[in-house]
Amino acid sequence: MTSDAREGDPSSLQQLTFIRDEIRFEIGLLHDRVNALLAAEAFLTIAYTAAMSNGTSWGATFSRIAAPILSVLGLSLALLAWPGVNATVKIVLEWTSRERRLFDDNPSLFGSVLGGLIASSGNQHHLESVQQRSMLFFRAVPILFVAVWAAFTVVTVAVRR
Numbered sequence: 001m002t003s004d005a006r007e008g009d010p011s012s013l014q015q016l017t018f019i020r021d022e023i024r025f026e027i028g029l030l031h032d033r034v035n036a037l038l039a040a041e042a043f044l045t046i047a048y049t050a051a052m053s054n055g056t057s058w059g060a061t062f063s064r065i066a067a068p069i070l071s072v073l074g075l076s077l078a079l080l081a082w083p084g085v086n087a088t089v090k091i092v093l094e095w096t097s098r099e100r101r102l103f104d105d106n107p108s109l110f111g112s113v114l115g116g117l118i119a120s121s122g123n124q125h126h127l128e129s130v131q132q133r134s135m136l137f138f139r140a141v142p143i144l145f146v147a148v149w150a151a152f153t154v155v156t157v158a159v160r161r
Contacts (some may be wrong), residue, residue: 012106015055019102023095030088034141037081044074048152050161071153078145085142089135096131 051066 003011012102015102016099022087023092026088026092026095030085030092030138033081033088034138036140037077037085037145040077044070044077049072052156055080067156068153071149071156074151075146075149076133078142078149079102082142082146085138089138093132093135096128100128 034135048067048070053061053069054060056062
């Protein structure tokens with residue numbers, strides 16, 4: 001067996017490196033987007049709670065104005081973040097699928113490169129499904145905030161009437 005056969009096709013190795021770099025970049029982008037959404041929503045939740053529980057003499061007027069604005073703002077942020085998060089999840093899953101196809105096309109290459117970790121395509125398919133399940137959290141965050149802020153908006157309007 002030649003060293004090229006053991007180490008695999010250099011172009012396939014370059015493709016694998018490129019694909020993994022893209023996956024890493026997109027997952028980093030996904031983390032950044034979700035972290036920014038979580039931070040913004042956390043501050044809005046604190047401000048909303050303070051507005052709704054303000055017991056000072058001017059608190060009733062303040063809560064009538066601030067609470068609905070904050071709940072609509074929280075809802076808007078979640079709705080605006082939702083497409084970007086979903087698009088990035090789709091890109092990660094597409095790159096993961098391309099990685100799987102590369103493994104399927106070059107099983108001996110990747111068995112030796114990865115020390116047998118993903119030597120069989122069945123194991124790679126399992127890892128791809130794990131990647132899909134791990135994306136559920138990222139997809140759920142904007143949806144949950146939309147639901148929560150929609151409920152807060154309804155409560156705000158109902159309580160303040």
